[in-house]
Amino acid sequence: MSQKCIGIDIGGTTVKIGVFTTEGELLKKWEIPTRKEEDGKYILGDIAASVKEKAAEWDMPYADFVGAGMGLPGPVEPDGHIPFCVNLGWKAGNPQEELSALLGMPVKSGNDANVAALGEMWQGGGRGYQNLVMVTLGTGVGGGIILNEQIWPGVKGVAGEIGHMHVMDEEKEQCNCGGYGCLEQAASATGIARVATRMLAAEETPSVLREIETITAKDVLDAAKAGDELALAAINKAMRYLGWAMASITMVVDPQAYIIGGGVSKAGTFLTDMIQKYHDVMSPMSTQKAKVVLAELGNDAGIYGAARLILG
Amino acid sequence: MSQKCIGIDIGGTTVKIGVFTTEGELLKKWEIPTRKEEDGKYILGDIAASVKEKAAEWDMPYADFVGAGMGLPGPVEPDGHIPFCVNLGWKAGNPQEELSALLGMPVKSGNDANVAALGEMWQGGGRGYQNLVMVTLGTGVGGGIILNEQIWPGVKGVAGEIGHMHVMDEEKEQCNCGGYGCLEQAASATGIARVATRMLAAEETPSVLREIETITAKDVLDAAKAGDELALAAINKAMRYLGWAMASITMVVDPQAYIIGGGVSKAGTFLTDMIQKYHDVMSPMSTQKAKVVLAELGNDAGIYGAARLILG
Numbered sequence: 001m002s003q004k005c006i007g008i009d010i011g012g013t014t015v016k017i018g019v020f021t022t023e024g025e026l027l028k029k030w031e032i033p034t035r036k037e038e039d040g041k042y043i044l045g046d047i048a049a050s051v052k053e054k055a056a057e058w059d060m061p062y063a064d065f066v067g068a069g070m071g072l073p074g075p076v077e078p079d080g081h082i083p084f085c086v087n088l089g090w091k092a093g094n095p096q097e098e099l100s101a102l103l104g105m106p107v108k109s110g111n112d113a114n115v116a117a118l119g120e121m122w123q124g125g126g127r128g129y130q131n132l133v134m135v136t137l138g139t140g141v142g143g144g145i146i147l148n149e150q151i152w153p154g155v156k157g158v159a160g161e162i163g164h165m166h167v168m169d170e171e172k173e174q175c176n177c178g179g180y181g182c183l184e185q186a187a188s189a190t191g192i193a194r195v196a197t198r199m200l201a202a203e204e205t206p207s208v209l210r211e212i213e214t215i216t217a218k219d220v221l222d223a224a225k226a227g228d229e230l231a232l233a234a235i236n237k238a239m240r241y242l243g244w245a246m247a248s249i250t251m252v253v254d255p256q257a258y259i260i261g262g263g264v265s266k267a268g269t270f271l272t273d274m275i276q277k278y279h280d281v282m283s284p285m286s287t288q289k290a291k292v293v294l295a296e297l298g299n300d301a302g303i304y305g306a307a308r309l310i311l312g
Numbered sequence: 313m314s315q316k317c318i319g320i321d322i323g324g325t326t327v328k329i330g331v332f333t334t335e336g337e338l339l340k341k342w343e344i345p346t347r348k349e350e351d352g353k354y355i356l357g358d359i360a361a362s363v364k365e366k367a368a369e370w371d372m373p374y375a376d377f378v379g380a381g382m383g384l385p386g387p388v389e390p391d392g393h394i395p396f397c398v399n400l401g402w403k404a405g406n407p408q409e410e411l412s413a414l415l416g417m418p419v420k421s422g423n424d425a426n427v428a429a430l431g432e433m434w435q436g437g438g439r440g441y442q443n444l445v446m447v448t449l450g451t452g453v454g455g456g457i458i459l460n461e462q463i464w465p466g467v468k469g470v471a472g473e474i475g476h477m478h479v480m481d482e483e484k485e486q487c488n489c490g491g492y493g494c495l496e497q498a499a500s501a502t503g504i505a506r507v508a509t510r511m512l513a514a515e516e517t518p519s520v521l522r523e524i525e526t527i528t529a530k531d532v533l534d535a536a537k538a539g540d541e542l543a544l545a546a547i548n549k550a551m552r553y554l555g556w557a558m559a560s561i562t563m564v565v566d567p568q569a570y571i572i573g574g575g576v577s578k579a580g581t582f583l584t585d586m587i588q589k590y591h592d593v594m595s596p597m598s599t600q601k602a603k604v605v606l607a608e609l610g611n612d613a614g615i616y617g618a619a620r621l622i623l624g
């Protein structure tokens with residue numbers, strides 16, 4: 001009998017599910033659609049049914065499961081209560097208690113960005129670190145704070161919302177959060193594209209980006225890697241804001257490492273070297289610098305972290 | 313037999329010592345000079361001798377002491393090891409082990425700013441909160457992070473060094489830390505005076521501050537309270553930087569409260585109301601705002617926190 005745990009990552013379109021050994025080996029993974037109709041009332045039932053069906057199909061004795069973890073796209077309080085979950089259509093409730101009753105095993109839940117950070121700590125770019133901050137550079141900028149191998153969700157679930165740290169004091173365009181000059185407005189995929197687009201409009205410098213109608217972060221990164229001066233300036237500007245915010249995080253929680261994930265992180269060490277440089281320059285107080293490393297688990301970070309969550 | 317604990321706050325000039333009940337009542341306090349000569353080799357012996365002498369004088373049975381806590385003006389690692397302590401002349405070592413041997417009781421130590429935060433949580437402005445950030449506005453800007461009723465010192469003891477969060481991106485004058493534009497350069501006593509002095513030089517606005525040769529933070533605060541327009545603008549500018557840094561801290565650790573201490577905090581709710589306003593405006597993500605409150609223990613925060621440290 002080998003003990004197993006289940007990791008569930010609920011997104012707005014699909015639910016990813018994985019079965020792991022308690023040592024962290026991914027044995028099986030699959031996806032089911034997220035049925036958001038009627039306030040998402042079918043989601044948890046669908047998950048439970050799918051887990052039971054797959055366990056039977058693969059002859060996995062149900063008694064081997066020590067429990068399941070679940071990542072949710074919204075704030076989660078320490079006891080599993082959620083105030084709402086807009087992306088799934090859920091109102092206030094305690095989905096982890098509901099799923100536990102449906103599955104007949106212990107269930108723990110957390111915010112998806114935090115859970116992904118835990119996954120990277122367990123089996124990804126953060127292996128070997130007990131204290132780290134994950135930075136996800138996607139459409140927005142997300143974050144997760146891991147202290148002593150545990151998610152630090154904050155008192156109201158706001159901890160790790162590093163995309164909404166204020167960095168651009170002159171910014172006139174409003175962020176989704178209602179603020180102005182948030183990190184996300186510069187360092188997300190959207191942000192990088194905007195920084196470059198503004199530079200193109202403001203400067204005369206020739207650039208390969210001028211031939212592109214709608215510039216993406218990938219365009220900017222590819223051009224920068226190829227030596228395009230303006231693209232390089234744009235990516236440096238965006239990553240300096242990120243390094244600045246991370247230097248501030250270092251002054252607050254002083255982690256061992258930063259794990260950089262999300263679509264933008266596909267630019268690899270070209271990006272992390274730049275982030276490391278700005279972080280280090282902007283945190284002179286810290287003599288032994290936190291390491292900036294790449295995430296390794298991609299879209300599976302959520303199921304890894306969810307599975308790790310139930311292991312305590 | 314009533315259990316007691318000892319709090320020791322070692323500063324560059326004096327060592328403050330307090331005897332407390334384990335419930336947090338201060339029974340006795342006194343001071344001895346800090347003998348820094350010969351690399352501070354007499355400091356711990358002086359403390360042990362003084363504690364023993366006072367315990368005998370006051371007929372306090374030595375067996376009643378559950379232990380002693382100690383705040384040090386420098387970084388302290390989780391096991392009590394220190395890399396150095398410039399202000400006391402100490403090189404690398406483990407002063408808590410040394411003092412424990414001298415006193416014959418358990419001793420725990422921590423950085424003085426962090427220890428003061430713990431004191432305010434225990435018996436000061438932070439009573440009732442388990443998660444808070446203390447902000448000390450003195451000659452510099454210090455900080456202490458308390459999570460789950462424990463000091464969070466960070467991996468290298470840098471956590472809570474919030475005075476060195478970067479906020480003034482155009483600043484050309486260098487901070488003591490080697491950086492440029494640190495919070496401390498605007499929101500410390502020195503910083504507030506500098507912000508006002510610069511404004512006086514740059515603007516024509518009449519101000520009572522123009523009659524003062526060397527402006528202090530107290531001058532600025534007094535004038536601002538009395539309605540002086542320029543002084544009010546200067547203090548708003550400085551406190552906006554503080555509110556900004558605190559809003560960033562909220563995005564990272566999401567505490568219940570901020571405790572404002574240090575000499576500048578004598579300006580009272582005039583100051584904390586202003587800080588609360590800027591913090592709230594700059595953290596729109598956080599719907600239930602952390603409370604900004606005044607510290608209550610003054611210079612005794614260190615001995616309270618040190619005593620609390622040994623209670624675990």
